[in-house]
Amino acid sequence: MDQTETAPPPPRPAPKPAGKREQTKQQNRQIILDAARIVFAEHGYGATTVRDIIRATPLASGTFYNYFQSKEEVYQAMQDETALVIRPKLREAREKAGTVEEFISATFQTFFEFVLRDGVDVRAMRHNADTMRMRMDTPEVVAGFDELREDIEKAIARGLFPPVDADYLMAAIVGVAFEMSERMARRSEADAKAAADFATALFLGGIRSLPHTGNGKAADSGA
Amino acid sequence: MDQTETAPPPPRPAPKPAGKREQTKQQNRQIILDAARIVFAEHGYGATTVRDIIRATPLASGTFYNYFQSKEEVYQAMQDETALVIRPKLREAREKAGTVEEFISATFQTFFEFVLRDGVDVRAMRHNADTMRMRMDTPEVVAGFDELREDIEKAIARGLFPPVDADYLMAAIVGVAFEMSERMARRSEADAKAAADFATALFLGGIRSLPHTGNGKAADSGA
DNA sequence: CTAAGAAGTTGACGGGGCGTCACTGATCTG
């Protein structure tokens, strides 16, 4: 690998009270996370060693363990970083919803668009397909699930939804979102809007209200 | 899959000689698989080493590699074993379906009942929750997904379903089935029928047709 | 039945990644 300084997507945590020491610590943590993103995307989670990550940074091996306890912990930190980006988007999208239709539509639209545009690029996604589901129970990810369930419960309390099992409904939304994302990533012409329309129609009116394709096959199943 | 009759040459080793040697091989393979199931359930996938599995058998370390190439391969074999049990059940259930309702209902009913009764016990399921989704692309599991998509396409061809995107619909069913299974496993009083009714109603009529609970909370979120 | 060969098992071994820790140098504090 010849990556020297290819800065990846994740955002910068800006405000620091800053001693020079604290500043360096934050930087190093981010350096490790950025390197990990590249290496995981390149070789996949299983094939990556902690040493691979370290070699992709200017740091020494021991330094890694000042920041993370293991490869798994870096991966979880990456997931948390991602969750922290999409959660506010989802929250905001759902807040504006005044109807079931808007609630569901906004959720899927936001999610699929994020996966396709702001998320990791498709090549990385596919390489990570084998790992992206493991340990979904990191704090920030779980918090995202909880927020969804809370929002459903609130919507029920407001009379927006019928009084259904919010936990199962949350699970169904999450399951469809993730599983469809994986299918979407395998299509050469992925279309967030079409995917969101499909999922939204399914949740609002069931199978009979799904958009028709004319032949029942996927428009494109990609390479 | 569909064998076009363009491949006659490979000689048929069809009749099983079933010598003592072959018998022992089958036994050893099963011994390893059974040990792996226990060890994975006990410590989780990530924390178990190949040596742990071997230590749980009367075999030597080298023997393991006569049967599997790695820890991952044992895990995949376990998944395949499971897939081989449930796939015929699902196929049979769907074959009898004459309507969309029956198709969907039979699928979820069969799946949730299997997970709860014939599947691994809940304790093991919860311990494996972090790993059960990884590498879902083993041959038998993928074959199960393909069968579902094929059955959907057939149903569309028969006019049973509207002509929708079969790939996305398959993904949606799979996503809901697995994600709801995980939630179900976390409830102390899991009810396959209730879960199946929920999922079936969702797919047939959307959110508004879901069974009401009276408060919108889960009946029980377990320990 | 027996002996040659095939098939499978064994466990020690070289290779390598893991996590640690004593040491060093940089930053902070009084």
Add this chain to the structure above:
DNA sequence: CAGATCAGTGACGCCCCGTCAACTTCTTAG
């Protein structure tokens, strides 16, 4: 500015991995 604190460093010991030559068990031809 000196002493205290803290992060960085990289060699080290540990353990796991996958292999392989020697050994044991089974099969089969005569």
